[in-house]
Amino acid sequence: MFEDEFESSQGKALNVEYLMMDDSLLLPPTGTPMTGIEFDRRLPCGEVERARRAMQIFFIMRHLCQSFTGEQEKDLPLLKDAEVVVEKDKFDLS
Numbered sequence: 001m002f003e004d005e006f007e008s009s010q011g012k013a014l015n016v017e018y019l020m021m022d023d024s025l026l027l028p029p030t031g032t033p034m035t036g037i038e039f040d041r042r043l044p045c046g047e048v049e050r051a052r053r054a055m056q057i058f059f060i061m062r063h064l065c066q067s068f069t070g071e072q073e074k075d076l077p078l079l080k081d082a083e084v085v086v087e088k089d090k091f092d093l094s
Contacts, residue, residue, distance in 0.1 A: 005055040006076055 019025070024037045031043035044053045066073060 005052060009056060009059045
């Protein structure tokens with residue numbers, strides 16, 4: 001879950017024009033996914049969504065601190081592509 005949230009946070013850029021056209025921001029805050037409002041535009045509902053929101057805030061604050069200090073991201077993602085097991089990999093079990 002941590003890796004998925006990191007990957008999803010990397011591709012997002014805030015588009016202010018799109019944000020200003022979003023009508024869900026005019027509605028009162030809702031905490032249920034049954035309204036059809038995206039997760040980014042509503043309050044988290046349940047432990048899993050609270051954990052996702054905490055991870056998102058962690059990544060935002062980490063990126064902000066690194067941009068202030070001029071550091072480059074070198075620790076994340078925790079799982080490197082070279083370490084991933086592919087379906088057709090062969091293992092020596094002897």
